[in-house]
Amino acid sequence: MKMPIYMDNHATTQMDPRVLEAMMPYFTDIYGNAASRNHEFGWEAEKAVDKAREQIAALIGATPKEIVFTSGATESNNLAIKGIAEMYSERGNHIITQAIEHKAVLDTCKRLEKDGVRVTYLPVKTDGRIDLDQLRDAITDKTILISIMYANNEIGAVQPMKEISKIAKEKGILFHSDAVQAVGKIPVNVIADGIDVMSLTAHKLYGPKGVGALYVRRRNPRVQITAQMDGGGHERGMRSGTLNVPGIVGLGAACEIAHKEMAEESKKLQALRDRLKDKLTSALDEVYINGSWEHRLPHNLNISFNYVEGESLLMGINDIAVSSGSACTSATLEPSYVLKALGAGDDLAHSSIRFGLGRFNTEEEVDYVAAKVIDVVQKLRELSPLYEMAKEGIDLTKVSWVNH
């Protein structure tokens, strides 16, 4: 078993060696600019880019011309939301999103608010999914866009995409989804799911960092987006800038592998994830799963070990790479806004650990991680005044704490 063990696959993934292999020739041999129309170097690069468009389109049920390459999902989200707000500003100025979106969506919306766009941030239910009635109620005749992520990066909760898109269609509102955590992990199909604009990125699906794509629907309806980057008019005028050919080849290769292996891989990851969960919950009391169990990414486990602070737990399992919603692990000293939005209480956010399983994890690793976590949680509970009080039967919610 290779140490340390990586189980933080919602943050990023190890690049698949097959992806690297596909990319290699495009650094030193086939180095042309895909926009060079009059020589072999350019044609070869363009051919590679076109192949990648097909590979990506095949994975998500799109057509190749609907793929716009970007530098990653943050850019894709910015381009989608700002580009639609600008393009459709005469039709309306209201956007609906939700509280547990990634910051690339939330902060983009906050920026637009400064420019006079009105934004509704829907709350989520305790399972991390939006309430469809609240979505319906939030729609006004000025609503131009609904932006709801496919699956959440912390708790893995999968949103009811088909139901959301049905509501959007009925009202003639565009539907954007940040699908970075879902693409290549669970079946995503822009036709079946009714998505008009969708962000994805390579490094979450065993591809390279620094390259992503935005799916922009071309029919029923034809979506138009105002470019946010001015220049040579690449990508049908939606995103200027010389294409990152090796990165794009990598994204394409990663999508093709996912397309072929996803069905089997997701079963394997779900079995590993369930094994981890079963071991932890059978050995430890007062353990809570954060987010929907039913509507969840197969490789996600977000779990709170009550009475144990997340950073101290990470410190004890320092040969395992995972992350925590604890304030102490964030730059802002605030606990995870995603977990807070579930309404479970800040104390459970402080006690949370996110496990993100991936293609290269093994059963042996899962068993090691489970044993180690159980051992450290037990040790820290011996140290925890809260655990002691709870065992004495004291209701911690009724204690008047000395805040600081």
Next chain:
Amino acid sequence: MAYSDKVLDHYNNPRNVGSMDKSSPYVGTGMVGAPECGDVMKLQVKVNPETGIIEDAKFKTFGCGSAIASSSLATEWLKGKTVDEALEIKNTDIVNELALPPVKIHCSVLAEDAIKAAIGDYKAKSGAVKRETVSVA
């Protein structure tokens, strides 16, 4: 974030973990922090009423590694001090000893608060004991 060797040592081998009888008149208990803030420290001192010297100190902490280390260190320092000497322990002493980074200074502040709360509790109790003694006599 990288932890100092001393923080790691206290985290891996915490000193004086445990609880003492908080109803004892010679035990002072301080509990500071709140679960929703991510740290709670319980610190106890057992004082010899004849000498005023802290004979034992125990802690339990819910919090990050630096909070655990700060309280563990505090119990080490408390033992053998008089209650008045104990009140002179400053959070900056803990910061220096453990080489805490700026974002972890609040852990040392919490430990100082816990010391003050524990001593305060003991003093309140011992005042009560003396009054009882007087009334009996």
